[in-house]
Amino acid sequence: MNEVIESIKKYVRAANYLTVSQIYLQDNFLLDKKLTSTDIKPKLFGHWGTCPGVNFVYGNLNYLIKKHNQSAVFVLGPGHGFPGLQANLFLEGTLEKYYKDAKRSEEGIAYLSKKFSWPYGFSSHSNPEAPGLILEGGELGYSLSTAYGAILDNPDLLAVCLIGDGEAETGPLAASWHINKLIDPASNGSVLPILHLNGYKISGPTIFGRMSDRELTSLFTGYGYEPFFVEGENDEIYEKMLETLEVCYRKIQDSKKSKITPPRLPMIILKTPKGWTTIKKLRGQNIEGTILSHQVVMPNVKNDNEELEALEKWLSSYQFEELFDKKTGFSKEILDLIPQDSLRMGDNPHMFGKKYKDLILPDNKKFEKAVDKPGYLQSNSMRLAGAYLRDIFSLNEGQKNFRLMSPDETYSNRLDDVFASTNRAFVWPIDSNDKDIDRTGRVMEMLSEHNMHGLAQGYVLTGRHSVFTTYEAFAQIFSSMAHMYVKFLKYVRDTSWREDVASMNYLLTSTVWRQEHNGFSHQNPSFISGMLEKQNDFIKVYFPIDENTMLAVISETLSSKNQINTIVAGKTPLLNWLSFDKAKEFVSEGLGIWDFASDQDPDIVFVGIGDYVTHEALAAIDILKKDMKELKIRFVNILKLTAGVQIPNLEKYLTDDLPVIVNFHGYPEIMKSILFNVKNTERFSIHGYKELGGTTTPFDMQIRNQTDRYDLAIEALEMLAERGTIDKQKASELAGSYRNVLADHKTYIINHGKDPSFIENWQWRSKSHPGID
Helix, strand or coil: HHHHHHHHHHHHHHHHHHHHHHHHEECCCCCCCCCCCCHHHCCCCCCCCHHHHHHHHHHHHHHHHHHHCCCEEEEECHHHHHHHHHHHHCCHHHHHHHCCCCCCCHHHHHHHHHHHHHCCCCCCCCCCCCCCCCCCCCCCCHHHHHHHHHHHHCCCCCEEEEEEHHHHHHHHHHHHHHHHHHHCCCCCCCEEEEEECCCCCCCCCCHHHHHCHHHHHHHHHHCEEEEEEEEECCCCHHHHHHHHHHHHHHHHHCCCCCCCCCCEEEEEEEEEECCHHHCCCCCCCCCCHHHHHCCHHHHCCCHHHHHHHHHHHHCCCCCCCHHCCCCCCCCCCHHCCCCHHCCCCHHHHHHHHCCCCCCCCCCCHHHHCCCCCCCCCCCCCHHHHHHHHHHHHHHHHCCCCEEECCCCCCCCCCHHHHHHHHCCCCCCCCCCCCCECCCCCCECCCCCHHHHHHHHHHHHHCCEEEEEEEHHHHHHHHHHHHHHHHHHHHHHCCCCCCCEECCCCEEEECCHHHCCCCCCHCCCHHHHHHHHHCCCEEEEEECCHHHHHHHHHHHHHHHHECCEEEEECCCCCEECCCCCCHHHHHHHHHHHEEHHCCCCCCCEEEEECCCCHHHHHHHHHHEEEEEECCCCCCEEEEEEEECCCCCCCCCHCCCCCEEEEEEEECCCCCCHCCCCCCCCHHHHEEECCCCCCCCCCCHHHHHHHCCCCCHHHHHHHHHHHHHCCCCCHHHHHHHHHHHHHHHHHHHHHHHHHHCHHHHHCCCCCCCCCCCCC
16 A cells, blocks of 8 residues: 555656646756746746645546546546646646647656647646546536536446535535436446535635534535545545545445435545645745645746745655656656556546437427418427427437436426436435436436536537527526537537537527516526627527427437537417428528518518517518508518528528518527628618516517517508608508507506407418407
8 A cells, every 4th residue: 555655646746746847837847957037937827726636636546547447537627727637638648649749758748838828839727629628617616517417328437526615615516416316326427526625715715615524524414425534644645535535436336236215425525735735935924725825826936036946946846856757757656557548537538529429310200290371270399399309218218328408397398298208317215296207317307507507518528419408588597608618619629639529409498478477587588699699600599480490400400510509499389380391491591481471572571580579570461461462571581590600692581672670589689790791781670679578468578579560560661651662641540550459459468467369369361450450
């Protein structure tokens, strides 16, 4: 055991030295001569404080992996500790595999150190251009949920997740401890969380760092874990860590054979000083174990001789010359500790998407709906989605590579058909009154959008497929996570040695236009605005309007790779419009002219983007065509928008001179930016959600935001009268009659509490409308 500990200590010393070298040095990397200011980088970046703990954990895990021949991945929560992780990727030889200059030689050490946090070099934080990473970690709180996502349906995989005590204060991380209650140890891999308590954030103490061992034990026991503490001086902490890892490993293996409910798996609370092994004091101030060791220790070292001498002393304390020889490289004890190539944590195939398999998709013919008369029979696109996902679960049962992530809304979102094929996952006690729930279910439900996203990210980036569904308004809860994932995926796509992965698929429902009963708090379509603001052509937003378009959309998105797809669809019945062949054509193109609702040589163009607003745009056309038969109208439906990409050939659809009324599902501003480059933009009128809502009726929601059929018709009349296309007097009379209908509607809903039947039961080419005939 003493020999093992000495080997690990040497490994950690080497990793610490390389970490410090990355932060500070641009020359003299082996301290061959006295350190001078010219050896120091002109700008110092990087965080030292958490790195020695990262190196300590990584070194000890290497021994455990090699001893048990265990496939393992390392998920680093505090991504600012990347120089430590990078040092380990270098030491184990993984970095050289993907960056040929990162050889474990004197030249390689120079390359590693000089390129860290350097323009066009290595990033200061965890990033997808580094091998073995599925989490950026710049925004804290997502490490544990991502680790749990990685081990789903990977029964032989161990994910060790190092969580910073500052990170542990975040809301997403606090809730993610509960994911253990969804994970069956027998059919999934295992997560070993390590909470790293070094006591400080940037400028103050951490909450967890000031909690007593009794309080911490109570907390994590209550979460359902068996906590183990690791702390001590010198050899003591190394002995304790080896012993604890072995105990935890045995308990994890035993859990796979047990059906005990609830399972109680281990976690480790590691206590080390902040900036462990740095200089103790400088100018009478404590450095190690304080906030002064959090980021760059001694940031003025280039221009301060006292700090320069302290840095040299600090580097020398690791006695790197005992660990590395210019001719022979790193010492045998260090190299012997590193697992063989196939078991290196940084090169684990799961972390590159190498386990990816295409989904087996259902035959679309099974789900096609005949549409003999557009706008007549009822449609429910979310019911169609539920049936489609049900079959995906059945068809891929052998592969076990698909999961539905849902924050307690599977029933509410009309996806409950999936429970004909699978259940919700739960390993805590199950009551006799519970429905559709068991240990091995493949629907992950937890009322935390953050953790559903973390599970989806970990699952997708390790080579599997998922759909993440939630209420549209609550997508904003994980909006920042989604934007971080956009950044991560951008580099995944551009990094040659990363494999293709399934697209991240968001299914947003319970949308703004049918949240009238829940009120203003539930009316928020801004997630799609944020996605469409990006300048990445792999981000797509879909707006299916009926069952056949949903079928075309969901089959396209679930067969795509390396994209971020957002599907926005209401869950209440509307009308069927398109045959499946037309739907597939329009989804592929992104848009199309609906011939049955359009005339040749039109006077005006209506555009619908989104199911409920398309419904209203068509109703407006219906009204206008009844009351002014000579009017010629074209209807265009947009089913797909791609971020950062102008819709191709848009003027072919919208013409370059006719007035255009756009009825958009979300905020009008985003459509204005998309249409910015179209000719004669002054002829456009963009309607959408204007942040006017409340507890009301569905049609009143449209009226409040002027996306309803009558407001659209009024505006069309005014635009055409202004152009001289129609008689102004007739236009004024018709507009007045439509305004009367709107006034009557308000009186009606106040008295009756619901929309009148002629609104609720409208069909295309209906015989009449009130206030006109």
